């Protein structure tokens with residue numbers, strides 16, 4: 001609970017206590033319960049000619065490793081919009097439509113827990129160009145994927161392509 005070490009209400013050192021049905025971060029001085037809820041993130045499985053779209057990460061965590069394009073949902077945004085925005089920012093590509101595929105809760109050092117949602121892109125348009133949090137964009141054959149940065153992303157890839165046969 002590094003990011004919740006101190007109470008944001010009174011500044012005291014927090015502790016973990018059983019509260020409202022589970023262990024939670026609670027301030028022993030003022031009694032404030034610091035609820036931890038997952039942060040929504042959206043990511044995209046996109047293909048071209050049977051190859052999977054991946055980006056090489058330019059920002060922490062996992063700099064230099066490959067993952068699906070995606071990022072955090074902004075306030076006021078629907079997850080699909082976030083997925084399309086991140087796709088465009090990181091790869092220069094657009095998709096006509098997305099369909100929801102799966103959720104994955106994922107512990108994150110900086111954010112507590114991330115709730116990753118993955119969407120399937122029906123098609124991809126444009127010329128790949130890395131931007132924002134991505135240093136490279138590349139399509140990989142499924143038989144020659146690089147090491148994937150995040151456990152959830154690898155699980156999405158596995159379950160989508162195993163389901164699709």
Ligand SMILES: [Zn+2]
Nearest residue numbers: 007010027030
């Ligand atoms: Zn307090």
